[in-house]
Amino acid sequence: MLRLGPLAAAGRLLPAGPRFGPPRPSGGRVSLSRSRPPGPVGDRGLLARQVRAAAGSAGGGRSPALKTPKGTRDHPPAHVALRDRLLAAVVTCFKRHGAAAIDTPVLELRETLMGKYGEDTKLIYELQDQGGELLALRYDLTVPFARYLAMNKITNMKRYHVAKVYRRDNPATTRGRYREFYQCDFDIAGQFDPMIPDAECLKIVHEILSDLQLGDFIIKVNDRRILNGVFAVCGIPESKFITMCSTVDKLDKIPWEEVRSEMVGEKGLSPEAADHIGEYVQLHGGLDLIEQLLQDPKLSQNKLAKEGLGDMKLLFEYLTLFGITGKISFDLSLARGLDYYTGVIFEAVLLQTENDHVEEPVSVGSVAGGGRYDGLVGMFDPKGRKVPCVGVSIGIERIFSILEQRVKASGEKVRTTETQVLVATPQKHLLAARLKLISELWDAGIKAEMLYKKDPKLLKQLQYCEDTGIPLAAIIGEQELTDGVVKLRDVATREEVDIPREKLVDEIRRRLEP
Amino acid sequence: MLRLGPLAAAGRLLPAGPRFGPPRPSGGRVSLSRSRPPGPVGDRGLLARQVRAAAGSAGGGRSPALKTPKGTRDHPPAHVALRDRLLAAVVTCFKRHGAAAIDTPVLELRETLMGKYGEDTKLIYELQDQGGELLALRYDLTVPFARYLAMNKITNMKRYHVAKVYRRDNPATTRGRYREFYQCDFDIAGQFDPMIPDAECLKIVHEILSDLQLGDFIIKVNDRRILNGVFAVCGIPESKFITMCSTVDKLDKIPWEEVRSEMVGEKGLSPEAADHIGEYVQLHGGLDLIEQLLQDPKLSQNKLAKEGLGDMKLLFEYLTLFGITGKISFDLSLARGLDYYTGVIFEAVLLQTENDHVEEPVSVGSVAGGGRYDGLVGMFDPKGRKVPCVGVSIGIERIFSILEQRVKAEMLYKKDPKLLKQLQYCEDTGIPLAAIIGEQELTDGVVKLRDVATREEVDIPREKLVDEIRRRLEP
Numbered sequence: 011m012l013r014l015g016p017l018a019a020a021g022r023l024l025p026a027g028p029r030f031g032p033p034r035p036s037g038g039r040v041s042l043s044r045s046r047p048p049g050p051v052g053d054r055g056l057l058a059r060q061v062r063a064a065a066g067s068a069g070g071g072r073s074p075a076l077k078t079p080k081g082t083r084d085h086p087p088a089h090v091a092l093r094d095r096l097l098a099a100v101v102t103c104f105k106r107h108g109a110a111a112i113d114t115p116v117l118e119l120r121e122t123l124m125g126k127y128g129e130d131t132k133l134i135y136e137l138q139d140q141g142g143e144l145l146a147l148r149y150d151l152t153v154p155f156a157r158y159l160a161m162n163k164i165t166n167m168k169r170y171h172v173a174k175v176y177r178r179d180n181p182a183t184t185r186g187r188y189r190e191f192y193q194c195d196f197d198i199a200g201q202f203d204p205m206i207p208d209a210e211c212l213k214i215v216h217e218i219l220s221d222l223q224l225g226d227f228i229i230k231v232n233d234r235r236i237l238n239g240v241f242a243v244c245g246i247p248e249s250k251f252i253t254m255c256s257t258v259d260k261l262d263k264i265p266w267e268e269v270r271s272e273m274v275g276e277k278g279l280s281p282e283a284a285d286h287i288g289e290y291v292q293l294h295g296g297l298d299l300i301e302q303l304l305q306d307p308k309l310s311q312n313k314l315a316k317e318g319l320g321d322m323k324l325l326f327e328y329l330t331l332f333g334i335t336g337k338i339s340f341d342l343s344l345a346r347g348l349d350y351y352t353g354v355i356f357e358a359v360l361l362q363t364e365n366d367h368v369e370e371p372v373s374v375g376s377v378a379g380g381g382r383y384d385g386l387v388g389m390f391d392p393k394g395r396k397v398p399c400v401g402v403s404i405g406i407e408r409i410f411s412i413l414e415q416r417v418k419a420s421g422e423k424v425r426t427t428e429t430q431v432l433v434a435t436p437q438k439h440l441l442a443a444r445l446k447l448i449s450e451l452w453d454a455g456i457k458a459e460m461l462y463k464k465d466p467k468l469l470k471q472l473q474y475c476e477d478t479g480i481p482l483a484a485i486i487g488e489q490e491l492t493d494g495v496v497k498l499r500d501v502a503t504r505e506e507v508d509i510p511r512e513k514l515v516d517e518i519r520r521r522l523e524p
Numbered sequence: 525m526l527r528l529g530p531l532a533a534a535g536r537l538l539p540a541g542p543r544f545g546p547p548r549p550s551g552g553r554v555s556l557s558r559s560r561p562p563g564p565v566g567d568r569g570l571l572a573r574q575v576r577a578a579a580g581s582a583g584g585g586r587s588p589a590l591k592t593p594k595g596t597r598d599h600p601p602a603h604v605a606l607r608d609r610l611l612a613a614v615v616t617c618f619k620r621h622g623a624a625a626i627d628t629p630v631l632e633l634r635e636t637l638m639g640k641y642g643e644d645t646k647l648i649y650e651l652q653d654q655g656g657e658l659l660a661l662r663y664d665l666t667v668p669f670a671r672y673l674a675m676n677k678i679t680n681m682k683r684y685h686v687a688k689v690y691r692r693d694n695p696a697t698t699r700g701r702y703r704e705f706y707q708c709d710f711d712i713a714g715q716f717d718p719m720i721p722d723a724e725c726l727k728i729v730h731e732i733l734s735d736l737q738l739g740d741f742i743i744k745v746n747d748r749r750i751l752n753g754v755f756a757v758c759g760i761p762e763s764k765f766i767t768m769c770s771t772v773d774k775l776d777k778i779p780w781e782e783v784r785s786e787m788v789g790e791k792g793l794s795p796e797a798a799d800h801i802g803e804y805v806q807l808h809g810g811l812d813l814i815e816q817l818l819q820d821p822k823l824s825q826n827k828l829a830k831e832g833l834g835d836m837k838l839l840f841e842y843l844t845l846f847g848i849t850g851k852i853s854f855d856l857s858l859a860r861g862l863d864y865y866t867g868v869i870f871e872a873v874l875l876q877t878e879n880d881h882v883e884e885p886v887s888v889g890s891v892a893g894g895g896r897y898d899g900l901v902g903m904f905d906p907k908g909r910k911v912p913c914v915g916v917s918i919g920i921e922r923i924f925s926i927l928e929q930r931v932k933a934e935m936l937y938k939k940d941p942k943l944l945k946q947l948q949y950c951e952d953t954g955i956p957l958a959a960i961i962g963e964q965e966l967t968d969g970v971v972k973l974r975d976v977a978t979r980e981e982v983d984i985p986r987e988k989l990v991d992e993i994r995r996r997l998e999p
């Protein structure tokens with residue numbers, strides 16, 4: 011099983027936005043004592059005018075607002091390194107279950123996205139009408155998948171898709187929520203024997219959250235048919251089912267009394283009906299609860315509820331065989347936001363924060379969610395042909411911020427480059443020798459760097475190794491060139507040994523590539 | 525050294541849009557004999573109504589146009605697998621040279637992108653004004669990088685960035701060009717001793733194109749200062765330098781006579797001035813040409829040209845030490861599109877198509893390009909502080925389509941292809957049936973019809989082949 015593992019494993023940390031070389035002198039222009047004046051633009055009238063002309067001609071002035079759009083952020087090397095490891099761990103699990111990756115455009119026709127997200131439709135980023143098709147940025151990866159299936163007339167597929175999605179969330183109300191963020195989706199499309207693919211999706215969530223060692227978690231499971239059955243037996247009219255779902259869904263954040271108030275006060279329920287619902291939606295448990303509800307006199311009269319409960323029982327039997335029921339909770343308060351779910355729905359939450367002595371404990375909400383959506387592909391197919399689907403989306407951003415916190419708290423360092431060797435020269439006029447040697451190393455596939463200076467000081471070159479975590483330095487001075495050797499220095503231990511030039515690559519590999 | 529290797533080497537590729545299980549029976553709805561009827565929606569009034577209500581409430585009807593936006597496409601598993609291997613090969617090279625990856629948002633403030641792309645500004649995708657900031661989709665990865673450096677007050681950095689960019693190209697005029705495509709950028713920012721980082725960028729292009737075994741290639745190199753010097757000594761006014769660059773740049777696609785006509789006819793040059801320019805921009809060579817031009821009586825009087833030629837000489841000395849001058853050509857016709865280049869510029873092109881018996885030889889243009897742009901970061905910094913930069917962008921989509929074409933060409937045009945390769949091709953591209961005729965089949969008057977997915981083969985009498993194919997595939 012893949013372990014991301016404690017992040018202490020790697021070497022030295024590169025600070026975000028690495029700075030090499032001496033700090034810049036104070037004052038306006040960059041002016042360092044060098045053999046040539048600063049670059050041509052600005053000092054060389056002609057090219058400066060050319061560049062400024064190019065700038066001015068399209069209306070851009072100097073110094074635009076120096077920021078990324080609201081709700082988005084740059085990712086410095088340390089972030090990217092961590093995020094890529096995280097994504098690789100998730101993809102490993104998806105591949106382990108036989109999924110193949112697809113990719114779709116970030117742009118979709120507006121009509122593709124309309125009518126799929128209910129109230130959330132207002133959060134879609136739309137593109138300006140520039141005379142062509144009306145476009146928008148994708149809001150999730152599920153609707154594009156349904157479109158892909160319908161477009162290609164595919165009746166079964168197991169696919170994963172890791173990519174960014176875009177939502178114009180209001181950051182004021184959803185602190186820490188970004189407008190551009192990764193989703194990692196795994197979906198199984200096709201008509202199969204009931205609950206087997208659904209069970210596999212839950213197994214995948216369990217594997218990923220365990221592999222990432224995020225601490226204790228629970229996966230809540232429910233079913234739209236059971237919820238609708240509960241509403242029906244409590245006398246709620248069908249037309250209010252969807253709005254009732256969104257109210258019930260708040261039970262994970264606010265207490266029952268407040269939810270009840272919203273039902274009675276805002277949604278027009280009678281207090282009796284609200285209480286009746288409350289008898290059910292506050293329940294959670296395992297197979298025993300399912301059995302209990304199957305015996306419930308009212309629920310067992312409702313066809314949909316019976317069907318949902320029957321499938322839930324089947325699901326739990328499969329999850330027992332998968333050995334994961336310890337972390338599964340059949341929870342009747344789980345209602346999930348998206349309207350296209352038609353059967354089982356689930357959501358994984360972390361149970362405690364990692365670090366109790368962190369000032370602001372990381373409260374992250376759900377880290378994965380999904381469910382069955384049997385009607386979505388049919389909305390795209392010209393003949394309305396259905397392709398049943400079930401899938402899960404891993405909330406990688408939430409997990410990422412947990413891991414970020416963890417790295418920060420532990421003070422551990424992560425390298426942002428993979429350089430193995432720094433090619434260095436201790437004396438002047440040896441640039442040519444450096445260029446030649448580094449070229450040999452690159453051609454042999456060795457990861458190597460050198461300073462971009464004609465005559466750098468040896469101390470500076472070694473300092474660069476320490477700053478960026480490069481483990482070895484290959485030093486060639488006049489003596490080494492004469493003797494046909496390279497002085498190979500272990501940066502951490504400071505031990506140096508002369509290696510014959512033709513054996514250098516092998517020696518580097520021997521030390522670093524076990 | 526990492527080798528991507530010939531495409532056939534790598535095991536099994538998943539056919540585009542894989543189909544598992546038996547072919548669908550004829551008729552409308554999906555209806556396979558199973559223990560339960562098709563899913564609840566549609567048959568179960570309640571949930572069906574719920575879903576349709578959700579659909580209807582926001583104005584979405586049934587069956588929207590089933591397509592991706594113009595100029596974009598889905599990538600089925602086989603594409604993604606190939607593309608990921610390509611990207612991994614490129615990233616391996618970037619990492620070999622000690623670059624660290626960053627990522628930036630796909631959205632930028634419109635003002636960040638304005639004024640950076642000259643005429644191409646009209647190709648930027650803009651977002652609708654939805655009451656907040658005015659946004660656009662990034663057009664390349666270079667301007668975001670410059671913004672990132674200025675925002676974080678970084679004075680030196682070696683970074684790579686592999687991500688998609690967006691351009692509202694007109695597909696009619698640029699056949700095969702997509703509006704959403706990957707770029708793989710490697711850039712070195714910072715004030716260093718001249719031409720060392722520039723040389724490393726060229727070494728990287730050389731390594732990548734060699735590793736990917738795309739065949740013979742050449743990297744053309746020039747310098748904006750040399751070009752401007754040439755224009756100056758030919759009497760072109762400064763105000764016309766930029767427009768002259770874009771005309772000269774066409775020399776890789778159209779012959780000198782046409783370029784000359786454009787200069788005289790459209791750009792208002794005298795025939796003498798045009799001829800004078802022609803004496804220079806048709807030149808290409810190596811160190812010898814550089815030496816020759818350094819002796820040129822007119823050019824050597826021009827300060828910018830001298831500076832450019834001096835740096836070009838230094839560059840070639842470094843490239844010689846890197847052992848790659850065999851594929852480098854100092855080419856005075858190279859002018860490159862983007863206006864923010866201030867020094868060395870370069871472009872890599874493939875020299876021949878793989879398969880001579882392909883009817884339409886693959887003409888793909890450049891597969892990598894870049895140059896030095898010392899003024900861009902200063903346009904973002906509030907105090908105008910400059911950070912010199914040099915970088916290269918690998919045209920991964922071009923390379924991808926070359927490799928795609930190659931597989932196709934090999935299959936369609938080889939005289940004696942191996943059966944395994946032909947079957948592999950079916951799997952790679954999703955062809956469901958193979959009609960195999962060997963000597964035995966020819967003798968017996970049959971065709972061996974093979975179901976690619978199930979691998980079942982059955983001999984069909986030749987005259988019944990068409991009907992059988994139709995029966996299987998066109999219900």
